[in-house]
Amino acid sequence: MSDSFATAQDLSDRWRKLSDAETTTAEVLLADASDKIRNRVSQADDENWCAANARTLTRICCSMVKRSMQQSSTGMPEGASQSSTTAGPFTDGYTWSNPDGNLYLTAEELRDLGISQGRAFTVGMVGHGDD
Numbered sequence: 001m002s003d004s005f006a007t008a009q010d011l012s013d014r015w016r017k018l019s020d021a022e023t024t025t026a027e028v029l030l031a032d033a034s035d036k037i038r039n040r041v042s043q044a045d046d047e048n049w050c051a052a053n054a055r056t057l058t059r060i061c062c063s064m065v066k067r068s069m070q071q072s073s074t075g076m077p078e079g080a081s082q083s084s085t086t087a088g089p090f091t092d093g094y095t096w097s098n099p100d101g102n103l104y105l106t107a108e109e110l111r112d113l114g115i116s117q118g119r120a121f122t123v124g125m126v127g128h129g130d131d
Helices: 008-014 020-040 047-052 054-072 107-112
Strands: 082-087 090-095
Touching: 008 020, 008 054, 020 054, 047 054, 054 107
Parallel strands: none
Antiparallel strands: 082 090
């Protein structure tokens, strides 16, 4: 089984042309994203499951890395989530959703991978007459 579910070329095809430095970064992040998916989806270690879901795995892996690379290219200091610029009477303000460029799976991606959301349940707090 290959290390990554996607290549830098897959990412470039879905997003934009990457520079040589970005390609190197993308390859590392794609391997990290693939590892994160494998850790969340038990079937991801199964060769047959991966082959059957190859396009979904590639798409999700590329989306994770694209989100990360978009945020890391903003020039924001690490950990910052807001920025504002003022020029005369004009002000621009931004809040980044992923200021550190973390790799994460969205709720939709988790559903696409077959990972169900949590379910509500109750736990009885009264004994069963064992006193």
